[in-house]
Amino acid sequence: MKQIYTGKTKDVFELEDGSYLLKFKDDVTGENGVFDPGANTVGLTLEGAGRAGLSLTKHFFEALKEQGIPTHYIDANIDEATMTVRPATVFGKGLEVICRYRAVGSFLRRYGLYAEEGQALDAFVEVTLKDDGRQDPPISEDALDMLGILTKAEYAVLKDLTQQIGNVVKAELAKKDIELYDIKFEFGRVGEGKEIVLIDEISGGNMRAYKNGEYIEPLQLEKLMLEA
Template sequence: MKNLNLLYEGKAKKIYEKAPDEVVIYFKDDVTAFNGEKKDSIIGKGRINKKITTFFFEMLEEKGIPTHMISDIDENSFLAKKVKIIPLEVIVRNYTAGSFCRRYGIEKGIKLEKPIVEYSLKDDDLGDPMICRNVVLSLKLVEEKVLNKIEYYALKINDILSQFLESKNIILVDYKLEFGISNGKVYLADEISPDTCRFWDKETMESLDKDVYREDKGDLIDKYSEFLRRVEI
């Protein structure tokens, strides 16, 4: 990446400009929790997350979900279409966990009757606050037809991934998605990995995701590697 212009560096990734309409997504070994209050660098994490993300993006593309991924580059990087990221985190929940339990005083691990789609404003300075659909539209963060498309994709992704992981004896508890726009078309962007999803073993309900790090419940690389093995990547 020495000769590429760094466009953006986040908690877990770096984005480099490859061409006017292409970027390189580089996955770092950094891991953070609680809006960056807890952070470490764990060798191998970036490689695993990139491998899982490209696996899921390829699967979703085959099922009709447009992603910004173009091609693989190396262990930590892939080439992607440059998109304008929509300033929303799209959260899909199948079971109660995390902030949902704290917000509503609900027990962890309850299966929801229907998947719930929530939104948070993508703003680190504000702590990524929750935002409802009406406020999203009132603030003109995105057009209604685009928001409808995002929600449609989010729920279709949920069906695809839930069914696949069920076959591996893994529960897709909840997850966060980001989307971008290029030439008026909506694309799934960013990543799908144990950093952005909750994956539980169906029998033991043990975490195979970043909650292991958040809650000091074991070795993060061991759990991420177990997820890799279970889904046969």
């Protein structure tokens, strides 16, 4: 297999049959040794984070499959920390789509004049450009369309899928009395029809989740979610 991409938290390989293999690492995003799902740098390495992230990703992708929500997921090998997926092309040079249920993190830093910390939000969807040099700037629907990154029709699909998937994850977490504050997704186009599907992962490293008002670290979230 041929390595085609080296990322912060995973590497991507192309398999002989044309599908892709994602190899999950133990690196997570953050700054100064503190985890932050919205950060654009690797902040720390947590032993077992790769397998933990993949285990939770597999759980959520299979839950989405049951509901007929389109993703790139094919299967996963937890022991090897790998996931096989359908090849997808990203929008432009990559977008991140955040679904927010409470005002925390960068949302609060930007809108703190009007928002209170922890204020409830109604599955607010925010799109940012993957651009480390410019600190992943937020971008509007109009700008996405005008810059040729995606059309307004595609944006509507993207927003709808983001809220659908966010609500599935939120409901799954609620089964363990865990509250989802926000979650970050990535999407891409697959196949000749260029269907928009969820790509990448759904793990503790992509979200902020709390139980009894206390933040849950990514590895602990995986344990709480997958314990019998």
